[in-house]
Structure formats: structure tokens, C-alpha cells
Amino acid sequence: MTLDLPKYKTTDEVDFVVIGSGAAGGIVAKELSTNGFRVVVLEQGPYLTEKDFVHDEIKVLNQDLLTNHPSLQPNTFRKTPNDKAKQQRAIAYGRLVGGTSTHFTANFWRFHEIDFHERSKVGAVAGSTLSDWPITYADLEPYYTKVEWEIGVSGQAYASPFDPPRSKPYPMPPLPTKSSGVIFERAARKLGWNPFPAPMAILSQPRPGRSACINCGFCLAFACEVGAKSSSLATAIRMAEKTGRCEIRPNSYVHRIELDANGRATGAVYFDEKRNVQRQKAKAVVVCANGAETPRLLLLSANKQFPNGLANSSGYVGKNLMFNSGALSVGVFEHPLNDYKGFAVSRILHDFYELDPDKVGFHGGGGLDARFDTTPINFALGMLPAGTPRWGKGFKDVLSHNFTRTVEILCHGTSLPVENNSFSLDPELKDAWGLPALRMTYKDHPDDVKLSNWLNARAAELLDAAGAQKSWSFPAGEQEFSVHLLGTCRMGNDPKTSVINPDHQTHDVKNLFLCDGSSLVTSGRGQPTMTIEALAFRASDRITALAMRGDLNV
């Protein structure tokens, strides 16, 4: 079937221009177009489809087939505002239609109630801007359910005693249990913990136009060739196009949002594929460009009224960047697991989601998962135990033995928000379009590093209990690279300490909305995409309500 896809003129004032087509942008586009609005989605990357997705590690990982390319869009990094930033790749995000959701691991658990009101519960944390969300888990619950059913999440409801309440079970059963999952489950139960089937945004059963997971094994960092991974590309974008009211415009790199004399956004200014400047007119603008590019766009859009960046009267645009803390332990087992087959994760546990700061000596919490997400070249170059020969027969012997017998225990946890941790515009470095490059300033809150190492000790215990023949842990240090880009335009009721209100409307510009990882007030305990998507469904409802009330002149 060929769809009759709309093509809007840039001079045609559409109802909404959505900037970014990833986890949030795809859903916002789908919801708003379904609700009858005319929508243009501007995506900086290309429109690739299943036929373009390959298992070629060099093309995908080294050559950034799916991701931002550091030679075109370089960035700089520094630990603190007192340091001079150096050019160093600090972020990777999906730069294509579907965004990072095309290549994510697809861990899709919900945030827990604590994540929304941790500040009230634990009190102030020194060195952190930890705040409560202006919304609660209960506000978001219907939208989590919507993600599970409309986008497609496999899982086992009520399997974890720590899970927050839910209004509906999952729409389909969990994915198969991998050998790593069995090992993890048995060892965790031996230790008295509560492992459960990982909720994954990967289909365990086929849906119209989409295959169930075929367990090809090139999953994390790769895009799915069969539509089984519930990316925006495989789901929301296609639903948006089916409405006949939504145009997805790839290769459109937005670099400025302009205001009219009344302080209302007039649309988006972007470079097209030939680097000509275009202006798409729209009655309202929704920025879903991710936790790095959304604040960058606002900072690039500084004007007379907002000299420090559009919608930045709070000074909080770009601030409070959070990654999620993490650490890794690895075990090698007697028999082949063949964990290279299939998606990455089949078992997780959340026994440590809410740790008692008085007992452990730090704030936050997290979980463990059992996974194998390392493709052959990466494995050979980075996942052999220390002391393994780097070449020759000894290298080949260990590589041959370990590839099918290795399991990773990944720890995922809190990043406390720290005001200095931020994205800003680099004063010197420019991207290939001549725009100021992103500058990341990031130093983990000391509690995050303590948490990671505490969780990693639990991972090591688990590998011991599992009877690993050999195991080792990578000590967690301060992070300098992330794919989770959170908190940089946080939501709040107070315009002095937040950028958007609970409707995702910027406090400063009434027809400008932001929704993506930048909206998060806390980091959860890892795996933020589920929450970003639930927020996108909710934001779409709120924006639609405002539009229906006449607030947006759409």
C-alpha cells in the first residue's frame, strides 16, 4: 500500500512543527496528527528504513551509520566550569528518523513512585539540585500503559514485588529466557533477591507490519531489520504518516526558533539537505530533539528578549544534566550460553531500587540486569579478561572459548542532578554548518560513583553465587560519555527553577513546548526511554487540551 503522504510548503503555517523524530517526537507527531492537527516533523538525520539496517559493525559503530558523527557535529568536554573544554566525543544519539529509539537496548521498565518524590522523602542532598516532579507516578500511569499497548512492550506484569501499580498487564508475554537470564535468576534467588523477566520494547509476538523478534543478535546499537524493536520508526512515525496529516521531513537540521513581536514562536529555521536555510511556519513548536540538542537549540535561539537563550529566564536551560550511573561485571561460565543470540536482556532485578542512605552512606538506588550486548569485534577488542594475550594463539584460544560463555551483569542507577553538569555552547568549536558545538560539563555526584561500585559488588556476589569460572568487575569512575541525556530543561511549577511547566509548555513562550529526556526532573534508576515516551503521550494530551481551549490559535 502506498500512502498519500502530505507535503507542506514552508510558507504554509501548519499547526505544529515537531523538531526531532525519536522516542518523544515520534509519539508527539503521531498523537497530534491523530487528533486532527497538521504536523511537520523536522529530523536532522536521514530517513532510513529496514532495508538499510545491517549487521556490519564497522558501518554501524565506527562510521556512525545511525548516530551523530563526531567529525560533522563535534563536541567538547570538561569536568567542571573551571576547566577548559577539550574536543572529545561525549555523546551518541540516533541521528535518523526514529532517533535513538532505533538502536536502543529497549529496556522498558517504568520509573517507580519514589522517582517522582524522592526529594520530599529523603530531604535535601548536599551538592545536588534534587527536586520533586510536579507530577506523580499516578499521573503518568495511564501513559505508561499506553506505551506498552500502542508501541509494544513484552513483559510479565506483577513479576517484581517492587514494581509500581499498573492498570493493565502487558500486551504480550516476555521474550524468551536467555542462558544469561537463567544463570542470573538462579543465582539471584539463591541470594534471596527477586529477579524477574525484563520488560522490553521488543515484540515477542508479531503485530501488523512488524515481525516478532527473530533473535538475530545484533540488537543494542543496531537498528532492527524486521521492525521487532519498538522504535518510533517502526511504530509512531508510521502511525503518524497514516493519518495523512503528518509530514516527516528528514535531513532538516533546525538551528533557530524565531519569535514574533508578541513573543510567540513562529516556526523553525533549518538547514535543508543542501544546507540552504528554510523557515517552516507553524502555529506552535514542540522540540523533541533530545537532552543535548534541545537545550542547544534554545541557546542557539537567543534573541533580544532572551539574551541567555530562548525560554531561559530561569537560567536552567542545559543545566542539571544526568546520565544514569552504571557499572559492569563480567563472568565466564563452563558451558556455552550462546548469548549472542537474541536481544540483550532477559532478566533484571530491582531489590536495590530504594536504598537507605543511612545504611549505605549515599543516596539513590538501582538495579542489575543480565545481558550480552557485545558484538564480535567489540567483544574481541574489549571483553576479554585482563591479562589475556592481545594476539597470537593465546588470544585466539581465549577468544574462541569465551565468546559463547560470557555474561555481563550491568548495574544501572541514579544520577543525582548537579547544577554545573550541563550542556552549553562551546565558545570556539563549530560544527560542519558553522554553528557553535555542544560543550558538555560533567562530573558525577560522588554518591553516584559510590552507588555504582556498591551495585557492582552485588553483581560480583551474583556471579560468585552463579558459579562463574572466572569473573571480574570494571571499577566505576567518573563518567565522560553518555547516551542517556536527561534533565537539561527540567519540568517544574516554579519558573525560576524549571524551564517547562507540567504541560511541557515553556514558562516563557506560550506556544513553545519541550518534550524529551531534557524534561526529566530525576534520572530514575536507568533506562529512561519508557518514561520519555510516557511523557510524550501525556504531553500530547496536554497540548491538545490547550489547543482545544483556544490557547494556541491552532
Added chain:
Amino acid sequence: MDCNTSRRGFLSQTLTGISAAWISANWPAMLSAATHAREASQSASPAKFEFFSPEQAVEVEAISARIIPTTDTPGAREAGVVFFIDRALVTFAKDNQKMYTEGLPAVQARVRELFPGTDKFSAATAEQQEQVLESLDEQSSGGARRPFRPLVGAQSFFEAVRVDTVMGFLIDPASDKKGNRDGVGWKVIGRENEHMFQPPFGYYDKDYPGWQPIPATADKAKT
């Protein structure tokens, strides 16, 4: 499924091995797999060298064959790693051309230095070759760092050849990179060269009875 199965035979193998219901559920996937198989068959024939002279190719192949030697299983030589590197140097790794053209004579100089009378790396004995590479390897044991992505730009010629050899040995054989010929690299590490798999995957999930609720939550546990 036997990893010797050619990709051409992939569909027929699969069709006899699994249920019709599963096939219909996964039909889009199989079409995709068929596309891959077609691409793979097109890229199967070894080509002439595009960058290396025949003499250079012999030297690079000899070095790669020390990095991943042929033992009771195939090594870099059988995987056609030298063809992969040759292709890399005229495509995605053009920046490394100089490193190779300048690095090879440097290796040969080291051969002459250690073993006077021997001019070429490929002319040295296996033990001599190992000694030459030992002398070039700046790191005696592997660092335990987990890379998000391997780096093409390596710090020294030896390091470049080492990384390129690993890549050429383990790259998806269906890619256009000319490495991992016939999937022998994957065979060595135990990775079946197939585009889809069904559980059970390995030893530990073979007899797994399925997830059972923990008693305390059993009353709530239903999908």
C-alpha cells in the same frame, strides 16, 4: 543449525526445520534474511588488491597470520583478512594508508635488525615473527576497558594491524568489507552464521522450566 550451512541454503534449511506458524509470524524477517543472503552471494568472490602491491600483501598477510594464527582452526589467512585490510585502506580507513606504507618497511627493518640476513617478515620463521611482533607491541597485556566502539585510528602500525586483523576476522561476512570469508572467523568463536535463531539458545536455558513467581507475589502473578 550447522554453521557450515551456506547462506544460499538458509531458507530451505529453515523451512524444513520449523513450524509453519512460526514462519508466517516471521515472514518479513525471512524476506530480509533472503536479501542478506543475496547480497552475501554477490560479494563472495575474492578480488584483486586495490591498495597493496603483491609484495606488501604477502607481508601484511604474514603479520595478520601471527596475530590470529592458523591452528587446528582457521586463522586470519583463511578468513581473507588481507583482502579486508586492502579494501579498508581504499574505503573507510583511507587515513591509515600512510601508516601501512611507512609501517611495513619499519617492520622489515626490525626483522633485519633482529635476524640479519632475513629481509622480509614473511621470510622469517614463525618463532622469529613472534619475536618481531613482541618487540613492536607496546602493551604486553590487554587493558580491561570496555569500548563503546572500537577505534579505527590506532596508535601505532602494529596496533593498527592488530585491530584491523580482528575486524577483518570477525566482521559480518555478509557485509561488503571482504573480511571473515565464508564466516570462518565466526565459526572459530562459536557464532553460528545465521540471521535468526530460536530458543533454546544455550546450555543453561535448554531445560529451563519457565519463570515461576516468587511465592510472596504468586497471587498477583498473571500476565
